[in-house]
Amino acid sequence: MTHHQGTTMPAGDDSVLVGIDIGGTKIAVLVCDDERRVLRRGEVAAPAAEGGRAMADAAAALVRTLTDGFTVRAVGVGAAGVIDHDTGTIRAASATFTDWVGFPLATELAQRLGCAVTVENDVNAFLLGEAEDQESDVLGVMLGTGVGGALIMRGELRRGPHGAAGEIGHTPGYSDLVCTCGQTGHLETLASGTSIARRYEQRAGRSVGGSREVADLADAGDADAKAVFRDAGRALALACSSAATLLDVSQAVIGGGVSHAWHLLQPGIDDALRTDAPITGIPLQIRPATHGADAVALGAIASARTLALAPVA
Template sequence: MRHVIALDVGGTGMKAALVGADTASSEGTPPVLLYEARRPTGRERGPEAVVEAILGFAAELRELGTARYGAPAAAAGVAVPGIVDERSGTAVYAANLGWRDVPMRALLSERLGGVPVALGHDVRTGGLAEGRIGAGRGADRFLFVPLGTGIAGAIGIGGRIESGAHGSAGEIGHIVVRPGGRECGCGQRGCLETLASAAAVGRDWAAACGDPQAGAADAAKAVASGDARAHTVWQRAVDALADGLVTGLTLLDPQTLIIGGGLAEAGDTLFTPLREAVRRRVTFQRLPSIVPAALGDAAGCLGAGLLARDLLSTEVTP
């Protein structure tokens, strides 16, 4: 069976799949996942080890596909975090992995025997999948915002994801919503992700409840049970998130706001107060639909498979 390799690289783990390549992805047909696997990135061993882990994982998938289907993968797609230059195929910078200016596309293509490789930003790649086969399907303009360890965004316009002039479009997590507030890893203070990411909510709830092991999921459960301390922590995060989202919708005028990541798993505990908080803040802006992401943590891997399939349909080579 003709197939492609899909890799989604996170801060601590990698998700991968062999994906069927015979159906045109542009028509919105979900990719057929033939095989799935996960591995740690091994970031504690340094950036060079992470790169080698990615290349080795891809090579294993190539061998597996060859053994199962009689031919190696026809292309590969990989999604990585940080600043990504999709045009040159360079992983420019990732704070949580420690690398700079890694020619990821060229390295992967060489390790995979010269097949075409597409490189994408993890959130923009997830947004591609949500736009084509997930919660953004049918929306001409959408903003996809996953709330995880950090916060980023993917801007969907006319069936494509905007990467920007320098590979950093959509970094909504670094909009300053509380000037002079908490210090962010980017060097600013009061960034959205310091207040409304799953990591931030977990940290704030751990401090409020006195349990250093508590996380965002525990905060959501406490909110649902009526805990006043949890409600205070949660509402603070929701208000900050609403401020950031209203800035985004003022600039982009999307039809749909798609909220994903770990915090979105709280369901109505998040979406009910968030919709109300955004509604209170809009004035002249048209209120978009605010919906949960449909693809969960598979979005990045599915998007990487779509990128690889697009290479075949457009005959692009690295």
């Protein structure tokens, strides 16, 4: 992340920055001014099964509607998958997406919208949205359908040489359960929303609609539901502790749908931080995200702002 405090924007009053959050089920758009005040917002269903072009068409149509009457200075995208940040092309993605790998998302959106577009992995964007101007060294973890991770060190997002840094959800050693990726024991087998529902079903012997329903059951006193969230919280904190030990990062911010049940994750987090705190002795703080569903689009806007300030070639 690059800071540009104090820089004067060469733009009129009607110019805006746009952040797009592209996921497997929905596309959400925020239109913001230079102070990150949200002027307009909207969302549509993501046509993920119809391919990259359909996704770009849907996103561009929503942006055009929401920015009517404004001048769009730059667009930032947070998208699911491994992203080649330099070209804005998708390098790898889950099976939810048809014809997404290899799709030049930045180029396609720039053609449709007539302005510069930058594309960031959605978990990276989430962390930019949550950490901007607050923390220079922080780990981000999103507990959603899957589990994703991201890292900011010295104020800079660390993408790794292949754009794949931070994939903490698929690190092993947390269970003996089969992961969505086909391997065994990954963090995601305990801490994703999907896994929380599966683990509850296995313990309680009855099916549930999703992790939100498990959270409601836990709040109503269901011991199995509480245990499943406790296990998720413990696994999450162990992963954060490993990362903190490796990287000397003492802050972790947790987002995604599962993080809304923070009070249910907290007992397992506290437990793990008691038994498995980083041996450096530096306290590890694990906290819930504060921007909710807006974090990815806000982080995408932070990227777009950097793009808008770049010298014109």
